[in-house]
Amino acid sequence: MMRRRLLAAGLALAWLSPVVAEEVTGQPAATLDDGPYVFQTTARRYDAWWVCDGKVEHDVQRKRRKDTVIAPRCGYDRPAVIPNHVADAESVPYTGGRIVALSDIHGQYDLMVKLLRAHRVIDGNDNWALGRDHLVITGDVFDRGDKVNEVFWLLFQLQQQAHAAGGAVHFLLGNHETMVLYDDLRYINPKYVEVARLLGLPYASLYGADTVIGGWLRTRPVMLKLGDTLFLHGGIAPENLDLVTGIDATNATYRGSLGVAKDTVKADPATARLYDGKRSPIWYRGYFNGELATPDVRTLVDRLGLARIVVGHTTMDEVVSFHGGSIIAIDSGIKRGESGQLLFIDNGQLSRGLLDGTREALPERQVAPPDKD
Secondary structure (H helix, E strand, O other), rough: OHHHHHHHHHHHHHOOOOHHHHHHHOOOHOOOOOEEEEEEOOOOOOEEEEOOOOOOEEEEEEEOEEEEEEEEOOOOOOOOEEEOOOOHHHOOOOOOEEEEEOOOOOOOHHHHHHHHOOOOOOOOOOEOOOOOEEEEOOOOOOOOOOOOOHHHHHHHHHHHHHHOOEEEEEOOOOOOHHHOOOOOOOOOOOHHHHHHHHHOOOOOHHHHOHHHHHHOOOOOOOEEEEEEEEEEEEOOOOHHHHHHHHHHHHHHHHHHHOOOOHHHHHHHHHHHHOOOOOOOOOOOOOOOOOOOOOHHHHHEEEEHHEEEEEEOOOOOOOOOOEEEEEEEOOOOHHHHOOOOOOOEEEOEEEEEEOOHHHEOOOOOOOOOOOOOO
């Protein structure tokens, strides 16, 4: 049924696409490339869909015993390798090795690849090169940029490769993942308005539970503790410390609520504070907006038994330390498409990696720049 629905919609809209694409994206339809969006339509079958040069393309693959490979057409230019059993990054024990962290990619695939290659997180063929170490992405791949799908596919592949090498790639959900998955599309790139139109499905359905990437996203945590460091997208408000001490239950509740209508999750006391636009772990900015002074932050971190909390969400244009090293802010402004930085935690020593491949010490900052988006 999914195949017939997508194909019929694509054919019906094909005659509109040149005009619509140019009006919506500002580009001719012939430049519109995206995909694959891979649906598991039966227990033994995958249906892959692309928009290539403004036209819908489709392929069917039988599920293999080990890996199913979807050959590239356009959009993501690597084979999409789908394992029979997706690796669980959070099952990989952390034994004190190196951690590399990045946040708020927002569809800036090329910049992300350049940064990861420069620091040998991936090799020149975009394969995992960090061995038994850990890479943490603290959310917000969706929205703004025009290569969202490519970012997700690369991270999905790297998670499998890292697991095989004894390392791990942890993708944590940010506020923009939860927004898109419960159909809040106010920030999506105009490109995806046209892609969804051509494929005949709401944009959120392209990441539904019946898709490879959408199913994977629904297994992702919101918070992760590695050694003495807590990673999450926004931050923990003082009244929400129990969400960290009960981290497994918190992550399970987020997973169970993804895709549920916004009004429903906000009406349920069990999930309301997880999505609160000011206080929840995916939205909180109290470390940077003057709500908490340094002694308050240090007390919060100490009560959780941590050395530091690493967050994205609040754009700094660089990776920086706040509150005497208790908070590390890693949203380095990649969303603007100009530059980006990585955080390194190596045997308790913190540094930042620049786009040219060099490393330097973290500066301490007292005031955050305005960040309203």
